[in-house]
Amino acid sequence: MTAVSTPASLQQSVYAMDNAEVLRIRNDFPVLDQLVNGKPLIYLDSGATSQNPLSVIEAEQEFYEQRNAAVHRGAHHLAVEATEVFEDARQTVADFVGAQYEETVWTSNATEGLNLISYALSNAALWAAQGRGSSALNALAIGPGDEIVVTEMEHHANLIPWQELAFRTGATLKYIPITDDGSLRLDAAADIVGERTKLLAFTHASNVLGTINPVAELVALARRVGALVVLDACQSVPHMAVNVKELDVDFAVFSGHKMLAPTGVGVLYGKQELLDVLPPFLTGGSMITTVTMERAEYLPAPQRFEAGTQRISQAVALATAVNYLAETGIDRIHAWEATLGQRLVKGLESIDGIRVVGPAAGSERIGLAAFDVAGVHAHDVGQFLDDRGIAVRVGHHCAQPLHRRLGLTATTRASTYLYNTTDDVDAFLDAVSGVRAYFQA
Amino acid sequence: MSLDQLYQQIILDHSKQRHGSGLAETAAPAGAATGQSHQLNPVCGDEVTLRLAVSDGTVQQISWDGAGCSISMASASVLSELGEGMSVEELHSVIDNFREVLRSRGKVQADPEILGDAAAFEGVARYAARVKCAMISWVAAEDALNQATA
Numbered sequence: 001m002t003a004v005s006t007p008a009s010l011q012q013s014v015y016a017m018d019n020a021e022v023l024r025i026r027n028d029f030p031v032l033d034q035l036v037n038g039k040p041l042i043y044l045d046s047g048a049t050s051q052n053p054l055s056v057i058e059a060e061q062e063f064y065e066q067r068n069a070a071v072h073r074g075a076h077h078l079a080v081e082a083t084e085v086f087e088d089a090r091q092t093v094a095d096f097v098g099a100q101y102e103e104t105v106w107t108s109n110a111t112e113g114l115n116l117i118s119y120a121l122s123n124a125a126l127w128a129a130q131g132r133g134s135s136a137l138n139a140l141a142i143g144p145g146d147e148i149v150v151t152e153m154e155h156h157a158n159l160i161p162w163q164e165l166a167f168r169t170g171a172t173l174k175y176i177p178i179t180d181d182g183s184l185r186l187d188a189a190a191d192i193v194g195e196r197t198k199l200l201a202f203t204h205a206s207n208v209l210g211t212i213n214p215v216a217e218l219v220a221l222a223r224r225v226g227a228l229v230v231l232d233a234c235q236s237v238p239h240m241a242v243n244v245k246e247l248d249v250d251f252a253v254f255s256g257h258k259m260l261a262p263t264g265v266g267v268l269y270g271k272q273e274l275l276d277v278l279p280p281f282l283t284g285g286s287m288i289t290t291v292t293m294e295r296a297e298y299l300p301a302p303q304r305f306e307a308g309t310q311r312i313s314q315a316v317a318l319a320t321a322v323n324y325l326a327e328t329g330i331d332r333i334h335a336w337e338a339t340l341g342q343r344l345v346k347g348l349e350s351i352d353g354i355r356v357v358g359p360a361a362g363s364e365r366i367g368l369a370a371f372d373v374a375g376v377h378a379h380d381v382g383q384f385l386d387d388r389g390i391a392v393r394v395g396h397h398c399a400q401p402l403h404r405r406l407g408l409t410a411t412t413r414a415s416t417y418l419y420n421t422t423d424d425v426d427a428f429l430d431a432v433s434g435v436r437a438y439f440q441a
Numbered sequence: 442m443s444l445d446q447l448y449q450q451i452i453l454d455h456s457k458q459r460h461g462s463g464l465a466e467t468a469a470p471a472g473a474a475t476g477q478s479h480q481l482n483p484v485c486g487d488e489v490t491l492r493l494a495v496s497d498g499t500v501q502q503i504s505w506d507g508a509g510c511s512i513s514m515a516s517a518s519v520l521s522e523l524g525e526g527m528s529v530e531e532l533h534s535v536i537d538n539f540r541e542v543l544r545s546r547g548k549v550q551a552d553p554e555i556l557g558d559a560a561a562f563e564g565v566a567r568y569a570a571r572v573k574c575a576m577i578s579w580v581a582a583e584d585a586l587n588q589a590t591a
């Protein structure tokens with residue numbers, strides 16, 4: 001587990017969240033207070049995107065009403081203020097995941113963060129070949145004969161950038177397989193991660209299976225052979241305490257919109273010694289030291305990776321969201337969602353014709369569950385639930401290879417957050433139990 | 442708009458008893474010109490491969506394989522049943538009419554005289570996210586028809 005502060009078990013006995021507290025929390029989220037198809041909205045799609053509390057919406061508005069200016073450029077009052085709140089926001093988010101300020105790079109979302117690493121690494125091979133930049137790049141350069149390792153449970157965002165990196169560099173992409181109940185096969189991983197492995201990328205928590213992967217074991221495998229580790233923390237940072245230093249990963253990415261913040265902002269964490277030598281991905285204004293007609297020299301991280309005018313209001317809003325999560329208590333949120341996740345799986349398993357993918361009830365999982373309904377396509381399940389005001393995600397959830405591995409093309413997914421009650425879960429289960437009869441399956 | 446107007450019984454029936462389903466099992470009639478089209482909706486993974494056989498200006502056979510939601514599967518089944526025996530021009534105009542109804546957001550009513558059982562998909566027009574499900578096999582049929590008559 002990754003908890004950094006009080007263990008969840010202890011917190012739970014003292015301060016456990018309950019439905020009454022969740023209902024108070026829900027009052028902070030204006031969008032949740034509405035009718036859909038004449039029924040109160042039950043939002044169970046936070047795994048795709050989460051909702052924003054009023055404080056986050058107001059933080060963005062306040063920025064535009066009082067401070068809007070381009071950052072790091074110009075000496076006027078607004079520019080100074082905007083730069084200050086923008087960089088304060090970086091510190092807030094860095095602290096939340098145990099990173100240093102210099103190691104915290106703003107991106108548009110996790111997808112951009114992963115592409116940034118992928119392109120910085122193939123640029124590293126180009127620089128190393130021409131003797132440009134630090135000699136440390138030689139060790140980072142990936143080429144023919146090298147291997148990049150991912151897992152069968154990755155979101156396309158943590159898969160395609162590595163397919164393309166393999167294509168650009170001539171490296172080979174390898175997969176750590178999963179068991180039928182959705183855990184990584186560590187026995188196989190120990191064979192797959194070998195001398196040729198240059199990079200190991202995996203998700204902390206699966207957006208489909210709900211599995212929480214054993215980061216320490218996987219990092220140990222990578223360290224043994226000197227491979228870099230990239231952690232997709234999209235489904236962990238919003239829901240549990242994550243400390244990137246304790247996990248000892250080289251890179252980690254997550255998206256603001258999955259943690260109560262607006263779209264358009266995400267974070268890349270990278271160890272400083274790596275970020276400072278890696279070539280940039282995007283180039284342009286705000287990331288250079290000197291520019292001549294022929295070439296440019298680049299600033300150290302984080303500016304090195306922040307070309308062009310940044311997403312300032314979104315960064316400020318993300319810091320506000322982080323404060324909201326921290327004030328509620330990320331361990332308490334984790335414990336509450338674990339309860340909801342177990343209730344979901346237990347309930348679904350007891351309905352005829354439902355197959356839940358991922359760990360069975362009683363095994364650890366995050367607060368989501370994806371499932372197949374015998375004889376009813378996921379799209380129809382989603383439509384049926386929407387008619388009852390229940391919002392879920394249907395489809396392959398950007399994980400086609402995983403669904404193929406599970407023998408499915410699409411599933412229905414319910415995913416919870418700190419604003420969901422056990423009543424939400426029960427209403428959802430009640431609705432699901434009527435699906436097969438409705439479709440005469 | 443209630444869910445029952447979307448999922449009319451005729452749609453649920455066709456989604457299970459699929460007319461024309463099974464490309465391998467149905468050989469195209471000898472001497473007919475054929476066209477085949479594969480359509481995929483990457484958003485939800487709905488997939489249809491449809492083959493259409495034409496001779497003497499008449500659609501002899503519409504066969505298909507597919508995977509997807511009840512709307513997409515029922516729509517392929519209804520199309521196959523409805524289109525067989527039509528002239529090439531008739532099928533073109535029925536496809537045009539179906540598309541117009543489905544894209545109208547509920548403003549254009551379906552005429553059962555023209556669309557037969559396919560009129561049952563009128564309710565889909567009100568669910569913007571589902572219009573593509575109903576259209577996928579019709580897009581495939583239009584493409585296959587153009588190939589068969591090229």
Ligand SMILES: Cc1ncc(COP(=O)(O)O)c(C=O)c1O
Nearest residue numbers: 109110111155157207232234255
């Ligand atoms: C596990 C995982 N990785 C990556 C992503 C991609 O996030 P984004 O689309 O915000 O870049 C998601 C979100 O869908 C996810 O759940």
